[in-house]
Amino acid sequence: MVISCVWDSHSLLKVTGRILCKLGSAPGDSTAQTRRVKELPLKEPDKSLQPRGFLQRPVHHALPPLTPLSVFLSVCPSSTAMAWFLCIFMFLAVGLALMLLQVKLRTSQRGSQELPSLPALPIIGSLLSLRSSQPPHVVFRDLQAKYGQTYSLMMGSHNVIIVNQHSHAKEVLLKKGKIFAGRPRTVTTDVLTRDGKDIAFGDYSPTWRFHRKIVHGALCMFGEGSASIEKIICREAGSLCVILSEAASSGLALDLSPELTRAVTNVICSLCFNSSYRRGDPEFESMLRYSQGIVDTVAKDSLVDIFPWLQVFPSVELRLLKHCVSIRDSLLQKKYDEHKADYSDHVQRDLLDALLRAKRSAENNNTAEIGAESVGLSDDHVLMTVGDIFGAGVETTTTVLKWAVTYLIHHPQVQRRIQEELDSKIGGDRTPQLSDRGSLPYLEATIREVLRIRPVAPLLIPHVALSDTSLGEFTVRKGARVIINLWSLHHDEKEWKNPELFDPGRFLNKEGTGLVIPSPSYLPFGAGVRVCLGEALAKMELFLFLSWILQRFTLTVPAGQPLPSLEGKFGVVLQPARHKVNATPRPGWGGGKAPSC
Numbered sequence: 001m002v003i004s005c006v007w008d009s010h011s012l013l014k015v016t017g018r019i020l021c022k023l024g025s026a027p028g029d030s031t032a033q034t035r036r037v038k039e040l041p042l043k044e045p046d047k048s049l050q051p052r053g054f055l056q057r058p059v060h061h062a063l064p065p066l067t068p069l070s071v072f073l074s075v076c077p078s079s080t081a082m083a084w085f086l087c088i089f090m091f092l093a094v095g096l097a098l099m100l101l102q103v104k105l106r107t108s109q110r111g112s113q114e115l116p117s118l119p120a121l122p123i124i125g126s127l128l129s130l131r132s133s134q135p136p137h138v139v140f141r142d143l144q145a146k147y148g149q150t151y152s153l154m155m156g157s158h159n160v161i162i163v164n165q166h167s168h169a170k171e172v173l174l175k176k177g178k179i180f181a182g183r184p185r186t187v188t189t190d191v192l193t194r195d196g197k198d199i200a201f202g203d204y205s206p207t208w209r210f211h212r213k214i215v216h217g218a219l220c221m222f223g224e225g226s227a228s229i230e231k232i233i234c235r236e237a238g239s240l241c242v243i244l245s246e247a248a249s250s251g252l253a254l255d256l257s258p259e260l261t262r263a264v265t266n267v268i269c270s271l272c273f274n275s276s277y278r279r280g281d282p283e284f285e286s287m288l289r290y291s292q293g294i295v296d297t298v299a300k301d302s303l304v305d306i307f308p309w310l311q312v313f314p315s316v317e318l319r320l321l322k323h324c325v326s327i328r329d330s331l332l333q334k335k336y337d338e339h340k341a342d343y344s345d346h347v348q349r350d351l352l353d354a355l356l357r358a359k360r361s362a363e364n365n366n367t368a369e370i371g372a373e374s375v376g377l378s379d380d381h382v383l384m385t386v387g388d389i390f391g392a393g394v395e396t397t398t399t400v401l402k403w404a405v406t407y408l409i410h411h412p413q414v415q416r417r418i419q420e421e422l423d424s425k426i427g428g429d430r431t432p433q434l435s436d437r438g439s440l441p442y443l444e445a446t447i448r449e450v451l452r453i454r455p456v457a458p459l460l461i462p463h464v465a466l467s468d469t470s471l472g473e474f475t476v477r478k479g480a481r482v483i484i485n486l487w488s489l490h491h492d493e494k495e496w497k498n499p500e501l502f503d504p505g506r507f508l509n510k511e512g513t514g515l516v517i518p519s520p521s522y523l524p525f526g527a528g529v530r531v532c533l534g535e536a537l538a539k540m541e542l543f544l545f546l547s548w549i550l551q552r553f554t555l556t557v558p559a560g561q562p563l564p565s566l567e568g569k570f571g572v573v574l575q576p577a578r579h580k581v582n583a584t585p586r587p588g589w590g591g592g593k594a595p596s597c
């Protein structure tokens with residue numbers, strides 16, 4: 001584009017030059033003047049009047065004396081010439097203005113400046129500047145001090161842009177969402193998703209759009225307003241409370257991690273396969289193991305993702321990932337085969353049925369709407385899409401619940417205030433329902449604060465620029481990977497007062513009665529084309545699980561134990577350290593009292 005712009009200005013100058021040459025033969029030019037002079041009768045000059053020196057040559061007395069005005073008039077002796085002169089002037093001025101406008105437009109589309117960059121060496125890229133014991137989101141935030149809020153670096157041979165500010169984050173996600181909708185292909189995500197045949201890691205394409213639409217439709221079917229998802233979550237919240245009661249009555253402290261994972265897994269299982277698991281079920285136990293293996297190995301910029309050629313060497317991480325993925329795949333295949341065996345066009349039990357139906361409709365091309373977009377749904381696509389919902393839906397929600405428990409243990413006054421709110425708005429005769437969300441603002445504000453202070457996906461999922469574009473005033477080239485550092489956005493001191501402080505009150509209005517988003521620098525679910533597909537479901541789960549637990553129990557650290565660490569372990573999500581809690585039944589809730597749902 002720059003070249004074409006330079007060509008444009010050159011050609012403009014050339015054309016202008018040619019026009020000027022043509023105008024050279026106009027009535028006011030010197031040749032014409034000479035011609036007219038020749039036609040005048042010559043008179044003998046009066047030598048006495050002539051000055052001595054260089055002007056002592058015969059002159060034509062009929063010509064006016066050489067003053068600046070006469071020179072000007074000799075160039076533009078008539079009104080026609082003046083008009084031409086003005087024309088040229090206008091032409092040049094308009095041409096120049098157009099040229100500047102064009103350059104400005106192109107500059108604003110592409111950005112004129114190169115991004116500040118970390119030093120990079122051949123092959124290893126900027127790795128030397130990234131060496132740190134801190135997790136990547138903290139390293140990327142700290143590098144702002146030297147390189148500014150948006151900068152670039154090289155991960156091996158990949159150009160990566162790090163965005164630490166909300167205005168550029170919104171440009172990537174919303175304003176230019178489709179341009180930045182690509183996803184990078186990495187070795188580990190390819191293993192996980194059969195080369196990107198899922199939604200979260202699939203590249204932006206008609207197939208991807210089609211999948212997302214179907215899953216979105218299926219989730220809406222179970223979504224807010226529909227009683228079934230609420231019933232499923234309440235059922236799981238109820239059995240979680242039974243487990244806490246049992247532990248409390250036997251005086252045991254409990255690691256909530258597997259219990260919360262089972263509860264959330266069962267919600268997703270009901271959604272995807274219309275099935276759920278009892279505690280200790282071998283299939284569930286194996287699911288827990290493979291999920292942890294995936295979280296520990298996938299998409300965390302391991303060396304093999306930065307340098308794909310390292311695959312040729314044996315890698316413990318890659319072997320573990322492949323093992324976990326094969327267990328997951330055999331489970332998914334089993335569920336898929338069962339669903340295919342008793343599929344009916346008239347009943348839609350779950351997400352897998354919805355995908356099967358869409359696949360068959362596309363194959364038969366018998367639905368106008370789906371037929372028009374019929375881009376093919378292979379078995380791999382169906383399986384990976386379900387696997388995706390499973391992966392994205394379990395680990396994220398469970399992790400937020402674990403962070404919420406960890407922070408509530410650190411801040412008993414917050415826990416008390418939520419319980420007071422629950423007592424006054426719901427009481428002890430019934431359990432919380434989704435319709436109570438509007439009347440429990442402090443609980444909702446606490447959930448928001450947990451999502452702010454410990455975003456489970458602190459770097460979102462990387463985006464990729466699908467064409468040459470810009471970010472603010474900076475040039476971005478096609479193929480650049482863009483990492484939105486949500487950690488920086490959620491801890492930006494210009495946007496949040498005491499960002500390290502856990503303060504749910506910041507999400508409440510002055511009266512404490514309504515919710516607010518106090519800064520635009522808050523994007524826990526991303527935004528735009530790639531916004532989290534399960535946002536509504538996740539919010540329902542967080543609300544119902546926490547309200548059910550806190551209505552009945554007070555959570556504390558077991559006597560003699562230190563408070564759990566608030567530093568997370570970085571993987572595909574940012575996880576809190578495992579720890580045990582005492583769940584003490586609140587007054588009136590001992591003896592396993594179970595209110596009606």
Ligand code: HEM
Nearest residue numbers: 199200392393396397457460461525526530532533534538
């Ligand atoms: C509190 C829980 C959750 C949080 C904080 C969360 C957050 C996110 C974030 C930050 C992204 C990346 C957005 C981006 O790359 O720009 C994402 C993507 C995604 N999430 Fe969630 N999520 C949660 C729960 C769920 C649930 C329950 C589901 C499924 C039912 C789900 C399904 C997905 C999918 C499929 C994507 C990929 C979207 C795409 O690439 O188009 N998430 N989520």
